[in-house]
Amino acid sequence: MAEVKLFGAWGSPFSRRIEVALKLKGVEYEFIDEDLFNKKSPLLLKYNPVHKKVPVLVHNGKPICESLVILEYIDETWEEGPSLLPKDPYERGMVRFWSKFLDEKCMPAMRRALLSRGEELEKATEESTELLKFLEGTLSGKKFFGGDNIGMVDIVANFISYWFIIGQELAGLQVLTKEKFPKLGEWMDEYLNSNIIKENLPQKDKLTAMFQARIEAAAAGGGGPGGGGGGGGGEGGGGGVAPK
Amino acid sequence: MAEVKLFGNWGSPFSRRVEVALKLKGVEYEFIDEDVYNYKSPLLLKYNPVHKKVPVLVHNGKPICESLVILEYVDETWEKGPSLLPKDPYERALVRFWTKFLDEKCVPTLWKTCWSIGEEQEKAKEESTELLNILEGTLSDKKFFGGDSIGMVDIVANFISYWFIILQELAGLQVLTKEKFPKLGAWIDDYLNCNIIKENLPPKDKLTAYFRARFEAAAAATAK
Numbered sequence: 384m385a386e387v388k389l390f391g392a393w394g395s396p397f398s399r400r401i402e403v404a405l406k407l408k409g410v411e412y413e414f415i416d417e418d419l420f421n422k423k424s425p426l427l428l429k430y431n432p433v434h435k436k437v438p439v440l441v442h443n444g445k446p447i448c449e450s451l452v453i454l455e456y457i458d459e460t461w462e463e464g465p466s467l468l469p470k471d472p473y474e475r476g477m478v479r480f481w482s483k484f485l486d487e488k489c490m491p492a493m494r495r496a497l498l499s500r501g502e503e504l505e506k507a508t509e510e511s512t513e514l515l516k517f518l519e520g521t522l523s524g525k526k527f528f529g530g531d532n533i534g535m536v537d538i539v540a541n542f543i544s545y546w547f548i549i550g551q552e553l554a555g556l557q558v559l560t561k562e563k564f565p566k567l568g569e570w571m572d573e574y575l576n577s578n579i580i581k582e583n584l585p586q587k588d589k590l591t592a593m594f595q596a597r598i599e600a601a602a603a604g605g606g607g608p609g610g611g612g613g614g615g616g617g618e619g620g621g622g623g624v625a626p627k
Numbered sequence: 628m629a630e631v632k633l634f635g636n637w638g639s640p641f642s643r644r645v646e647v648a649l650k651l652k653g654v655e656y657e658f659i660d661e662d663v664y665n666y667k668s669p670l671l672l673k674y675n676p677v678h679k680k681v682p683v684l685v686h687n688g689k690p691i692c693e694s695l696v697i698l699e700y701v702d703e704t705w706e707k708g709p710s711l712l713p714k715d716p717y718e719r720a721l722v723r724f725w726t727k728f729l730d731e732k733c734v735p736t737l738w739k740t741c742w743s744i745g746e747e748q749e750k751a752k753e754e755s756t757e758l759l760n761i762l763e764g765t766l767s768d769k770k771f772f773g774g775d776s777i778g779m780v781d782i783v784a785n786f787i788s789y790w791f792i793i794l795q796e797l798a799g800l801q802v803l804t805k806e807k808f809p810k811l812g813a814w815i816d817d818y819l820n821c822n823i824i825k826e827n828l829p830p831k832d833k834l835t836a837y838f839r840a841r842f843e844a845a846a847a848a849t850a851k
Contacts, residue, residue: 433728433761445717452723459716472703473689479696484677487731517677 387412390427390439392419394585394593396542397450398438402583403538404457408464451482454535467535481521481528482539489514490542496558497550498601511558515567518543522566526573533577537570544571545584550594631656634671634683636663638829638837640786641694642682647782647827648701652708695726698779711779725765725772726783733758734786740802741794742845755802759811762787766810770817777821788815789828797838 389405389412391398405412417427417437430439430446440447440456447456458467468475492514495507518540522528528536543559548571551558561568574580633649633656635642649656661671661681674683674690684691684700691700702711712719736758740751762784766772772780787803792815795802805812819825 442717447717447720447724449724449727452720452727455723456716456720459719472700473686473691475703476691476696476700479699480691480693483693483696 386441386443388415388441389413390415390417390424390430390441391437392417394590395419395437396546397436399583399585400450400538400541401438401440401453401457403541403579404454404467406583407467407533407579408457408461410457410461451486451539454482454538458535465532467538469529469534478529478535481518481536484514484517485536485539485543489518493543493547493558496556497547497554497598500602508556508558512563515543515559515564519564519566522570527570533574533579537574540574541580543567544574544580546590549587549591550598553591553594553598630687632659632685633657634659634661634668634674634685635681636661638834639663639681640790641680643827643829644694644782644785645682645684645697645701647785647823648698648711650827651711651777651823652701652705654701654705695730695783698726698782702779709776711782713773713778722773722779725780728761729780729783729786733762733784737787737791737802738794740800741791741798744849752800752802756807759787759803759808763808763810766814771814777818777823781818784818785824787811788818788824790834793831793835794838797835797842 387405387410389398389401391401391414393416402414415424415426417424419437423435427437427439428435430441431437431448434448436448438448438450438453440453442456442460447453454467468478489511492507492510496504496511499507525531527533528540547559557563559567575584631649631654633642633645635645635658637660646658659668659670661668663681667679671681671683672679674685675681675692678692680692682692682694682697684697686700686704691697698711712722733755736751736754740748740755743751769775771777772784791803803811819828
């Protein structure tokens with residue numbers, strides 16, 4: 384019988400991506416909440432010796448690491464249920480391009496914006512704005528990045544819609560607003576209104592409290608564990624592990 | 628009629644990956660050599676406005692950017708010919724994991740090792756050694772990362788087998804040696820011995836001269 388375990392963290396956007404994907408596909412799984420800042424479990428270290436991070440999906444005893452890799456694995460393994468990626472090779476190329484763009488460019492820049500001050504903040508804000516413009520453009524006339532329904536790019540963009548919005552409010556920033564980015568603004572409303580998304584977000588007050596602690600630590604110069612901070616951190620965890 | 632153009636650069640390992648993949652699949656293409664360090668053509672900027680980099684594959688007028696994305700596109704579009712990725716979803720996930728690891732961790736760290744100095748270089752050397760140890764372990768007793776024949780991970784690991792070897796020699800380093808990494812050493816030999824690979828590498832003297840010039844420029848800039 385298929386056995387699916389997910390090593391994740393309640394506050395991590397990377398971990399939440401996988402939960403959304405598994406639920407979209409109707410896959411039952413056991414969730415193991417890793418306390419990343421205090422102690423990583425021996426099992427996690429066994430299953431992800433290279434990166435030592437969450438999420439890790441373990442299917443029939445075999446581990447898969449890195450959320451983008453896991454999402455494609457889920458789509459290819461559980462073919463019934465909604466597709467996370469389109470069928471056409473060019474469209475799949477676009478999904479992979481934008482997913483990569485979100486994780487390799489947007490996430491780090493937006494995280495820096497939440498944690499920096501002065502000149503560094505200005506630079507990070509400029510960079511984030513440029514990157515968000517690309518996203519705004521690629522939404523064009525669509526409801527979701529995936530078209531009429533949520534797809535892999537929407538799932539990967541989760542941190543923008545929720546983690547970053549909470550973080551920027553705490554940091555007193557207005558990098559991403561509906562006025563500056565009307566299409567992204569609409570997308571966020573539709574996205575957070577989808578049952579599959581809203582039912583699988585970390586609680587706002589709990590996440591806010593965690594971010595508050597991170598931002599204060601960063602301001603004090605400590606940077607918090609790993610210094611990952613408000614943007615949701617690297618693959619590691621809910622708002623604090625070092626960039627991946 | 629299918630029309631395939633590749634915007635690349637003679638010296639770029641990322642560009643060469645795509646050429647190897649297209650040739651493995653027997654796909655005819657037009658190569659446009661972009662002089663990326665001095666001038667990016669208007670066409671390149673039009674086709675890759677986000678990153679402004681090579682390689683960019685343009686198939687029937689539609690651009691695909693980022694070499695890992697292009698490699699999967701090539702595999703899915705031209706299904707005849709050798710597969711770049713395996714069929715099994717778990718094996719595919721492992722290929723994606725390792726190619727990500729190579730590009731996000733190995734390439735930047737190995738590159739940094741050659742171009743940094745002092746304490747920064749010592750740190751980078753240590754990190755490179757750890758990363759190479761991981762790769763050595765994952766080769767285990769296979770001829771190639773892809774098994775008996777070259778697969779996507781081998782194609783993506785091209786930088787290690789050739790570009791890095793040339794760079795580390797110029798930098799006077801011995802980070803990757805056959806003594807320290809016997810499996811990687813054997814892999815490099817088998818890899819560079821494959822026709823599809825050796826016939827699609829930039830000429831050694833041209834690449835060496837190019838890197839040497841950059842080393843000298845970097846040294847001069849530091850000296851100022």
